[in-house]
Amino acid sequence: xxxxxxxxxxxxxxxxxxxxxxPEKPDHLMREKVQTxxxxxxxxxxxxxxxxxxxxxxxxxxxxxxxxxxxxxxxxKQVMSAINPTGCHVxxxxxxxxDELAHDFLWRIHRRTPERGMMAIFNRSHYEDVLVPRVHxxxxxxxxxxxxxxxxxxxxMLTNSGVILLKFFLHISKDEQKRRLxxxxxxxxxxxxxxxxxxQERAFWSAYTAAYEDALARCGTSWAPWHIVxxxxxxxxxxxxxxxxxxxxxxxxxxxxxxxxxxxxQRLHELEAAHIPERATAEx
Numbered sequence: 554x555x556x557x558x559x560x561x562x563x564x565x566x567x568x569x570x571x572x573x574x575x576p577e578k579p580d581h582l583m584r585e586k587v588q589t590x591x592x593x594x595x596x597x598x599x600x601x602x603x604x605x606x607x608x609x610x611x612x613x614x615x616x617x618x619x620x621x622x623x624x625x626x627x628x629x630k631q632v633m634s635a636i637n638p639t640g641c642h643v644x645x646x647x648x649x650x651x652d653e654l655a656h657d658f659l660w661r662i663h664r665r666t667p668e669r670g671m672m673a674i675f676n677r678s679h680y681e682d683v684l685v686p687r688v689h690x691x692x693x694x695x696x697x698x699x700x701x702x703x704x705x706x707x708x709x710m711l712t713n714s715g716v717i718l719l720k721f722f723l724h725i726s727k728d729e730q731k732r733r734l735x736x737x738x739x740x741x742x743x744x745x746x747x748x749x750x751x752x753q754e755r756a757f758w759s760a761y762t763a764a765y766e767d768a769l770a771r772c773g774t775s776w777a778p779w780h781i782v783x784x785x786x787x788x789x790x791x792x793x794x795x796x797x798x799x800x801x802x803x804x805x806x807x808x809x810x811x812x813x814x815x816x817x818x819q820r821l822h823e824l825e826a827a828h829i830p831e832r833a834t835a836e837x
Contacts, residue, residue: 562773619723
């Protein structure tokens with residue numbers, strides 16, 4: 554497929570309206586074909602993760618944001634199903650604890666960023682601090698306004714340090730959210746997800762939309778662009794995220810492969826220099 558799977562925001566436009574970005578899948582796509590391609594992408598991602606881990610020169614940070622029921626958990630479960638769990642951490646950022654509130658808002662985030670060779674996935678992230686405090690008026694306007702610049706500087710510091718940063722906004726419609734909330738009530742194996750707060754937060758849909766529009770516009774940069782993913786169809790959402798990650802990591806593959814070849818040669822040299830009797834016998 555040659556058309557972009559998601560829309561990239563990397564130029565900090567003066568304003569952005571989510572009405573311009575359909576949450577529905579493109580009409581021309583066939584579900585079965587897309588799901589087959591998604592499996593191929595997941596296998597490719599698993600290979601990329603192995604190279605990332607072995608080379609140890611970069612790390613990957615995937616940020617997932619979206620309205621309630623947008624599919625952050627489902628995306629992690631499906632898209633990352635093929636990767637080696639020993640090379641990936643998933644962190645969920647909920648209501649800050651008292652200890653976290655006693656520090657700057659990025660403190661709890663920075664300590665969870667991935668070390669070289671590793672992947673990390675943020676299920677919600679530092680962007681909660683320009684969303685919830687704004688919508689529910691938990692902080693003065695001057696406080697959360699200043700955080701846009703602080704976030705951009707923080708993300709630039711990460712990318713300057715070898716972090717490959719991918720940020721996804723899973724874009725669902727209000728109608729689709731309602732369908733998913735009602736569906737949970739009908740499915741016993743999903744009823745544990747039910748929460749009064751999910752329905753209560755729907756009253757702030759417009760406020761959250763405005764907050765997201767500002768976050769996407771003001772924090773979409775060349776070093777850490779946003780990817781707006783149509784998420785009303787779960788199968789297309791998974792495809793779009795998988796394809797975006799694979800395409801983002803593709804330019805690094807050859808460099809990682811060269812590093813692993815060089816490391817392999819060094820390991821062989823070390824084995825030969827060690828003169829291990831058992832190995833010498835086996836070679837004969």
